[in-house]
Amino acid sequence: MAEKTINLHYTIDGNNFTTAGQASSNIKKVLKQLGVYPEAIRKAAISMYEGEINTIIHGKGGEANVAISPETITIVFTDNGPGISDIDKAMQEGFSTATDEARELGFGAGMGLPNMKKYSDSMTIESQVGKGTTVTMIIKLN
Amino acid sequence: MTVREFIEKNDLQIITEGDLEKEIDGCYIGDLLSLAMSRVEEGQVWITIQGNVNIAAVAALTDPACILLVDGRGIDEATKIKAQEQGINILGTALSAYEAACRLFQQS
Structure with missing residues (x-):
């Protein structure tokens, strides 16, 4: 387990599906090395992957900042995309505004945000239409 | 049953190879x-x-024993390279998802 807080920063390329998963794979590796228990690693990896995909599909790219402390993993995604006009609707399973291209690749099932909420212990979304979205997820380690 | 045994019993194609001695425990079917x-x-x-x-x-994050591509579907070169790098077993078959899952159930 991390003795003090470790901060990690990732840049996420917009519209590049081939690099999706790099940040989440890296987080998974770091958490394994720190000896974090498997269920927390799984929760962090899923939340992180969905965040990456959302940042690529909807956010037109952005960044992820992850802080790992002895008590929590805090994941913050920030993008400069179009923003979310109706957050409650976006949180509904099955609701999606993904493009046909994203759907053909197996995304756009409307499970991204619901999965992020399900696998993190708390999630908050701040979004301004036309400016962008910030999603903060916290996963408890004890 | 190991991945290798599953391949041999069903004449599956090896598309990318990681650790074929991994033990198989159940399956999940889905494309989303x-x-x-x-x-x-x-x-x-x-x-x-x-x-x-x-x-x-997805496989690198969820650690399945292998991915089985059914209905004769293939993968592109970029996927092959990435899967190989990460040591992921990807297998292929002309069987349908249903047929493959039935065989897995019977053989497990």
Whole structure:
């Protein structure tokens, strides 16, 4: 387990599906090395992957900042995309505004945000239409 | 049953090879990556028709024993390279998802 807080920063390329998963794979590796228990690693990896995909599909790219402390993993995604006009609707399973291209690749099932909420212990979304979205997820380690 | 035994019993094609001695424990069938991401469990066979590069990312995060591409579906070169790098077993078959899952159930 991390003795003090470790901060990690990732840049996420917009519209590049081939690099999706790099940040989440890296987080998974770091958490394994720190000896974090498997269920927390799984929760962090899923939340992180969905965040990456959302940042690529909807956010037109952005960044992820992850802080790992002895008590929590805090994941913050920030993008400069179009923003979310109706957050409650976006949180509904099955609701999606993904493009046909994203759907053909197996995304756009409307499970991204619901999965992020399900696998993190708390999630908050701040979004301004036309400016962008910030999603903060916290996963408890004890 | 190991991945190698599963391959031999069903004449499956090896598309990319990692550790073929991994033990198989159940399966998940699905092509939507967000669902697969939350449902595939370590040691399972993930049966899908989805052959794009993102299956390698999902497998790297969920640790299935192998991915089985059914209905004769293939993968592109980028997926092959990424899966190989990450040591992911990707197998192929002309069987349908149903036939493959039935065989896995009977043989387990």
